Amino acid sequence: MKRVLNVIRHDIVSITRDSVMVNIVVMLLVLAVAAATLRHMGLYPEWWHNTQLLLLLCYMPGMGYLFAMLIVDEMDSGVNQALLVSPASAMAVLCARVALPTAFVLIYAFAFIYSAQAIDLPFHHWLLPVLTLSMSVAWVTLLVPAISRDKVKALGLFKILNLYTAIATVGLFIPQDAWYRPVLWLTPASWSLNGIEAFIASQEAAGYAWSFGGLLFFGALVAHAAWLYLRRQAQ
């Protein structure tokens, strides 16, 4: 356990040394404070709903990317080989690298939800959809180093994965009965947003169905990414 914590501490130093993490966290705080301020001042009420969901969804893959880049960097420089012949368990380190950013986005999500209070739902209605969205962190953390050969490809791949997740927000701006709306169901993030919308509309069964379906969908993507990652490590 101590070894894994040492690796994670080293990771955090590495991320903050590039100022990337600091910039992202500051940006997240500024956005959350701005949204909460508008809400509590009663300004632009027609935007509260969409702002809440947009801000909830769009930052999550980025947190995964920070840790994915650490792994890509280690592969690029060969340090991963040195770690493999150290007593630190590679699997435990990987789990910690997935768990840490996931925990961060979950804490941030609920802090944001309860500080902004833009959408009034009980905790048990938020839980499944937010858990589903947070799985994008694990997906990005595993899939980027599983496929990318270098940092440039990693950045390109991340932009695609981020778009795949964030495109669900298009659903907030198109009519509910648009014939092309089901195309958005190809991303599990849409299932999560549909779950939240169903809970808002007091359709509890539909809310759980969408949310649970999204969780399974993202779970399958994470499992596939983990399989690709482990296969690459074995090579």
Place this chain on the structure above:
Amino acid sequence: MAVAKIADDIISVTDLNYRYAGQARPAVAGVNFAVRRGEVFGLLGPSGAGKSTTQKVLTRQQRSFGGQVTIMGKPLGAWGSDYFERIGVGFELPNHYLKFTARENLTFFASLYARPSRPPADMLALVGLEAYLDKKVETFSKGMRMRLNFVRALQHDPELIFLDEPTAGLDPVNAGIVKSLIADLARAGKTIVLTTHNMNDVDQLCDRISFMVDGRFAALDTPDALKSAHGRRIVRVGTPDGTAQDFSLDGLGDNAEFLALLRTGRVDRIHSQEASLDQVFTNVTGHRLDAAEAGAAA
């Protein structure tokens, strides 16, 4: 005798096989060897011969293999993370966290071990890098990074050390320092498995060497025995006028012609005609050493 031999073997490999996924030919095919405690064992061969795969199996970077491998008295598969406490691995290419200093790199890796490590300053002083303790590794030359690689493998005082081309990229002075440290480690009872193309290193350091070709061992013996086996049992006597004469080593003390030549005082050099390790490499592997080095560099 057999019991004593097993007790002395720190590595024992029987019928080792390894095939990469999707490859028709095994990378390692039925290799058998043992490394004795306190020995410097050379693993040589052209690129693609199976040296790196063998080393990856022994360092548990490749965990699924055929055959039996026993290390420090225990089957390799039965070891847990404590195995890595007792081995050190120096890689062929430098691999460090470039945005961290040399001290931070060594301190971080030391923090992954339960056993105490020597202070980074002491380790860096061994290879002449003490002045660069707090410099970021991204500012280091390749030779400096290689020296950092080397001391990182040793800092937790492992008893079994795997070194891959430890003098690659080093100038003669620093290569000499690293070789001297390897010799000190051997004198201190450490066991070293050395993979290299540098026959000079092999000649100076190794107690026994093995040549791998196509996943198999083509030869395994002491450097002197291999040089003798692949050389000619003659001495060549050169004279100041540029001529040279060969004499058989057998019965040399009674060879009247040889003795007469010595008595003339016109001898300016006498060389035995044992093979160099470069020649042994070529004879055994069927590859020229310079081609093998170029392949390794590619």
